[in-house]
Amino acid sequence: MQELIERAKSLLEAGQVARVLGWKKGENVWDAEPAFFESADALDAFVYNGFCGANLSKYMIEAGKLEGKTLVFLKPCDSYSFNQLLREHRVDREKAYIIGVGCKGKLAISKIPFDGILNVSGADYPAAAEMLKVETLYGDVEIAYKEAMLERCHVCKGKEHVVYDELLGESCDTVDADRFAEVERIEAMSPEEKFAFFQQELSKCIRCNACRNVCPACSCRKCVFDSTAFDSAQKANTTSFEEKMFHIIRAFHVAGRCTDCGECSRVCPQGIPLHLFNRKFIKDINALYGEYQAGSDLETKAPLTCFTTDDAEPGVGRG
Amino acid sequence: MRRIGVFVCHCGSNIAATVDVKKVVEMALNEQGVVHAEDYPYMCSEAGQSRIAEAIKEKQLSGIVVCSCSPRMHEATFRKCAETCGLNPYLVEIANIREHCSWIHKDVEEATEKAVILMRAAVAKVHLNAPLQAGESAVTKRALVIGGGIAGIQTAIDIADAGYKVDIVEKTPSIGGRMSQLDKTFPTLDCSACILTPKMVEAASHENITIHTYSEVEKVSGFVGNFTVDIRKKARFVNMDKCTGCGVCQEKCPSKKPLNEFNRGLNTRTAIYTPFAQAIPNVPVIDPQSCIKLNTGKCGVCEKFCQVGAIDYTQKDEIITESYGAIVVATGFDTINLDKYGEYAYNESKDVITSLELERIMNAAGPTKGHLERLSDGKAPKEIVFIQCVGSRCSDQRGKPYCSKICCMYTAKHAMLIRDKYPDTNVTVFYIDVRTPGKNFDEFYRRAVEDYGVNYVKGQVGKVAPQPDGSLLVHGVDLLENKQILKKADMVVLATAIEPNPDVRKIATMLTASIDTNNFLTEAHPKLRPVESPTAGVFLSGVCQGPKDIPETVAQAGAAAVKVIGLLAKDKLKTNPCTAKADELRCNGCSQCANVCPYGAISYEVRQVNDHGIREDRRIAVVNSALCQGCGACTVTCPSGAMDLQGFSNRQIIAEVDAICR
Numbered sequence: 002m003q004e005l006i007e008r009a010k011s012l013l014e015a016g017q018v019a020r021v022l023g024w025k026k027g028e029n030v031w032d033a034e035p036a037f038f039e040s041a042d043a044l045d046a047f048v049y050n051g052f053c054g055a056n057l058s059k060y061m062i063e064a065g066k067l068e069g070k071t072l073v074f075l076k077p078c079d080s081y082s083f084n085q086l087l088r089e090h091r092v093d094r095e096k097a098y099i100i101g102v103g104c105k106g107k108l109a110i111s112k113i114p115f116d117g118i119l120n121v122s123g124a125d126y127p128a129a130a131e132m133l134k135v136e137t138l139y140g141d142v143e144i145a146y147k148e149a150m151l152e153r154c155h156v157c158k159g160k161e162h163v164v165y166d167e168l169l170g171e172s173c174d175t176v177d178a179d180r181f182a183e184v185e186r187i188e189a190m191s192p193e194e195k196f197a198f199f200q201q202e203l204s205k206c207i208r209c210n211a212c213r214n215v216c217p218a219c220s221c222r223k224c225v226f227d228s229t230a231f232d233s234a235q236k237a238n239t240t241s242f243e244e245k246m247f248h249i250i251r252a253f254h255v256a257g258r259c260t261d262c263g264e265c266s267r268v269c270p271q272g273i274p275l276h277l278f279n280r281k282f283i284k285d286i287n288a289l290y291g292e293y294q295a296g297s298d299l300e301t302k303a304p305l306t307c308f309t310t311d312d313a314e315p316g317v318g319r320g
Numbered sequence: 321m322r323r324i325g326v327f328v329c330h331c332g333s334n335i336a337a338t339v340d341v342k343k344v345v346e347m348a349l350n351e352q353g354v355v356h357a358e359d360y361p362y363m364c365s366e367a368g369q370s371r372i373a374e375a376i377k378e379k380q381l382s383g384i385v386v387c388s389c390s391p392r393m394h395e396a397t398f399r400k401c402a403e404t405c406g407l408n409p410y411l412v413e414i415a416n417i418r419e420h421c422s423w424i425h426k427d428v429e430e431a432t433e434k435a436v437i438l439m440r441a442a443v444a445k446v447h448l449n450a451p452l453q454a455g456e457s458a459v460t461k462r463a464l465v466i467g468g469g470i471a472g473i474q475t476a477i478d479i480a481d482a483g484y485k486v487d488i489v490e491k492t493p494s495i496g497g498r499m500s501q502l503d504k505t506f507p508t509l510d511c512s513a514c515i516l517t518p519k520m521v522e523a524a525s526h527e528n529i530t531i532h533t534y535s536e537v538e539k540v541s542g543f544v545g546n547f548t549v550d551i552r553k554k555a556r557f558v559n560m561d562k563c564t565g566c567g568v569c570q571e572k573c574p575s576k577k578p579l580n581e582f583n584r585g586l587n588t589r590t591a592i593y594t595p596f597a598q599a600i601p602n603v604p605v606i607d608p609q610s611c612i613k614l615n616t617g618k619c620g621v622c623e624k625f626c627q628v629g630a631i632d633y634t635q636k637d638e639i640i641t642e643s644y645g646a647i648v649v650a651t652g653f654d655t656i657n658l659d660k661y662g663e664y665a666y667n668e669s670k671d672v673i674t675s676l677e678l679e680r681i682m683n684a685a686g687p688t689k690g691h692l693e694r695l696s697d698g699k700a701p702k703e704i705v706f707i708q709c710v711g712s713r714c715s716d717q718r719g720k721p722y723c724s725k726i727c728c729m730y731t732a733k734h735a736m737l738i739r740d741k742y743p744d745t746n747v748t749v750f751y752i753d754v755r756t757p758g759k760n761f762d763e764f765y766r767r768a769v770e771d772y773g774v775n776y777v778k779g780q781v782g783k784v785a786p787q788p789d790g791s792l793l794v795h796g797v798d799l800l801e802n803k804q805i806l807k808k809a810d811m812v813v814l815a816t817a818i819e820p821n822p823d824v825r826k827i828a829t830m831l832t833a834s835i836d837t838n839n840f841l842t843e844a845h846p847k848l849r850p851v852e853s854p855t856a857g858v859f860l861s862g863v864c865q866g867p868k869d870i871p872e873t874v875a876q877a878g879a880a881a882v883k884v885i886g887l888l889a890k891d892k893l894k895t896n897p898c899t900a901k902a903d904e905l906r907c908n909g910c911s912q913c914a915n916v917c918p919y920g921a922i923s924y925e926v927r928q929v930n931d932h933g934i935r936e937d938r939r940i941a942v943v944n945s946a947l948c949q950g951c952g953a954c955t956v957t958c959p960s961g962a963m964d965l966q967g968f969s970n971r972q973i974i975a976e977v978d979a980i981c982r
Contacts, residue, residue: 091909196360225959
């Protein structure tokens with residue numbers, strides 16, 4: 002972590018960047034949050050540890066409008082989001098200085114199943130421990146680092162950054178699950194079972210909009226759900242079908258552009274596995290048009306926004 | 321609030337027999353904003369239109385809904401009617417209660433309910449219609465014909481004779497097409513080449529026609545009156561200006577293995593070749609796959625022998641870009657692949673051939689110099705069996721559901737010619753039906769049976785079994801005698817189904833012209849607009865639209881030419897104002913709309929916008945309304961809903977859906 006701070010300070014001092022976009026210490030170790038740092042002194046509050054899951058790419062839309070370059074720290078998976086935004090002309094590559102930072106898997110406090118947690122240690126970077134020490138009101142306990150990891154890290158896209166100016170720090174392999182296993186489980190359900198599953202999951206939604214606000218693909222200047230010009234927005238707000246409408250429309254809007262960064266599920270306060278919608282689209286796109294990873298590069302044509310004469314013509318109305 | 325008039329058409333009994341039109345009128349009067357509603361037997365008639373005109377004036381209507389047939393039939397009629405009364409034509413909406421309702425339902429109550437719903441949707445939409453103004457665009461006075469067979473040649477000549485420039489793009493080294501491969505033509509038995517070559521020469525020497533052979537259409541952009549087309553001129557490796565067509569290169573070429581496509585692969589040709597003697601242009605091409613020099617760097621024989629130095633191994637494909645006002649598709653046909661028809665032993669025996677192969681065998685320039693002989697041993701066949709409908713009128717997935725239309729006639733022709741030239745040869749034809757509906761066609765067929773003694777057997781063949789002695793045992797059935805037939809034959813000829821040239825899919829996609837399930841190009845209307853594609857400015861000529869013989873092809877080619885001439889004669893075209901428009905405050909500048917736009921109508925500019933007091937430079941989509949065809953692909957792709965289609969806005973569509981679901 003110190004290495005990152007030193008490097009950020011030297012770039013700031015050399016005038017190469019005007020500000021730093023990173024993570025700031027919160028009240029608790031697991032409360033690290035995205036933050037801009039305008040000076041070397043401010044960087045004292047900088048943190049980079051296992052709880053820095055937040056993907057900083059989307060903040061670069063606004064940062065790109067400011068004077069001077071912004072130094073941004075991107076984890077390997079975050080760099081896919083940045084690339085996707087670059088493709089969509091939403092971020093300015095010239096205004097970004099990207100440090101590709103290493104990652105050993107990111108943690109979720111919700112995955113640590115103890116009551117009265119006071120502190121978690123062992124989540125430091127680069128020296129992450131095998132076992133996390135969890136201090137609770139009821140005594141100290143331990144949990145394997147891997148067990149406390151976000152779902153997305155178990156199906157990590159890889160250790161390589163797809164866009165960067167320089168690299169700092171090591172990453173490690175965290176994959177131990179099949180990315181599409183859960184999607185396949187749902188696909189195997191009957192229509193009634195599927196409906197019941199999503200009914201149950203989505204009925205938890207409180208429409209806090211966190212998923213939309215954090216999503217790098219949901220970067221519209223004016224979201225259709227905030228617009229008075231669309232009667233559909235009102236519909237999504239007023240009918241009993243609200244949550245489903247909202248999430249299904251959102252899934253369609255990001256289809257083919259979602260990099261599967263997993264932020265939607267990470268920030269959902271109700272623990273809805275929102276990434277499953279996106280992953281179903283990704284799985285179908287892979288099956289119909291060949292393997293495609295949004296944001297992996299700037300050249301590959303996006304299958305849903307290009308047309309070739311040998312495109313698949315999937316039948317309509319399949320279960 | 322709009323003052324809306326609803327006009328319900330009976331269409332004689334077409335609508336009124338299934339839909340209670342009085343009820344639709346009654347329900348219309350309950351709709352918000354509807355101040356007038358009436359029904360009439362024929363709304364499209366003069367009298368019907370004058371009722372609309374009167375109502376517009378008397379009731380000061382500011383929006384009109386006509387419940388009638390498809391907008392493809394009469395939308396223009398009613399728009400014009402509104403316009404003459406001073407109402408913007410885009411304030412007219414059609415509720416299709418014929419094709420979408422009365423024609424597909426039997427139950428009056430259900431059909432009426434649906435007609436009311438469709439009316440309601442149209443009323444909901446017209447409330448949100450905005451008056452639109454059509455723009456104008458210029459017409460490029462030049463036509464492109466894709467395909468240089470008889471269809472393309474005839475269309476080109478007719479257009480050129482009217483004084484307009486025409487380009488023919490032909491993918492093979494010569495124009496002429498399938499007709500140049502035929503020996504004789506029915507029902508007059510004149511030699512195909514004798515009637516075709518004068519047309520070829522006429523096209524080639526016409527001052528208004530430019531022929532690009534060995535060329536393919538690579539890319540099409542633009543719209544009616546203003547197409548821009550990239551044409552790939554494949555490397556010929558022979559300089560067309562220098563070559564005299566003496567043919568010495570072909571005599572000397574040591575690479576003699578490639579199959580001769582013109583002779584349907586029945587013999588071979590050289591690597592440098594002209595497909596046939598009357599080829600136009602009479603300039604050979606080098607087939608880069610088989611040329612020794614191009615593959616190994618050694619050889620160069622043709623270059624050495626060429627007196628005029630026309631050989632150029634360094635030639636490269638060249639892409640030329642041309643502008644056209646109209647495009648005619650004349651891509652023709654091929655016979656289907658017979659791999660799925662193992663029972664006829666086509667792939668097993670050299671003596672089972674297709675009818676097109678027989679044309680080449682009977683032609684003096686063909687692989688056997690016109691002698692009818694077995695390809696296996698060169699012997700003269702004494703017993704020949706023709707099998708009809710191989711892959712045509714087929715109910716399973718192997719073949720085509722349609723009748724190929726030409727086979728009955730050419731088989732009668734083949735049978736007759738063989739019996740005439742080789743009287744000691746027996747000819748048997750197995751058929752399902754004999755179809756001869758054309759001028760002098762049935763007389764022709766009857767001559768084959770009555771004067772030439774061709775043995776016609778109503779029934780199909782189940783199997784052709786090659787025998788150890790080289791003969792073919794044909795297992796057939798005679799349905800009239802109700803008995804099985806086992807016939808030993810020396811040669812079997814298959815009337816193989818024809819299908820559109822496989823390239824047509826690619827071309828149709830480039831032109832955004834629609835094709836049916838059999839890959840035939842679709843007409844704008846099967847009866848009333850048979851030579852126009854639904855895509856404005858794209859016309860159809862020949863078999864690419866459906867199976868047809870030479871006289872029909874030539875007639876259709878002329879009809880397509882007339883449509884092209886009618887278009888090119890105009891100086892300006894009215895453009896469709898139903899184009900897309902980007903809302904600058906919602907546009908993200910993400911380029912997704914530009915990626916999906918098939919017309920290249922969307923570009924971007926960085927400009928200052930004032931978003932509720934915040935001024936900033938933003939990348940904004942800009943639609944070129946001259947290029948936009950209003951397909952709406954961008955509107956559904958845009959994640960923020962910034963793209964909207966005028967005349968079919970998101971709000972209008974949602975209002976329609978709401979009205980339907982109410």
